[in-house]
Amino acid sequence: MKRRERTRQLIELGGLVAKAGLIEATEDDRAVIFGALVDIAARLRSDDAAQLILLWRRRGQRAFTDMAQAKRETGARS
Numbered sequence: 001m002k003r004r005e006r007t008r009q010l011i012e013l014g015g016l017v018a019k020a021g022l023i024e025a026t027e028d029d030r031a032v033i034f035g036a037l038v039d040i041a042a043r044l045r046s047d048d049a050a051q052l053i054l055l056w057r058r059r060g061q062r063a064f065t066d067m068a069q070a071k072r073e074t075g076a077r078s
Helices: 002-019 030-044 049-077
Strands: none
16 A cells, blocks of 8 residues: 555656656756756755745645646637
């Protein structure tokens, strides 16, 4: 059961990387993507981590909302 949950989590996280456009933006350069993620982790260990989390959460929520809206509009036109 734990293994399935972990697999699902990893798939979902990979989906977020794709949704964020990182694959296309880096031309699927995994070293660049990993480096960016390492940088994010380092920033989250800094003194301004709480502010970064708040900022990134808002951006993420807005992006999810925008994507859902675009999907609804595309579906409505079909």
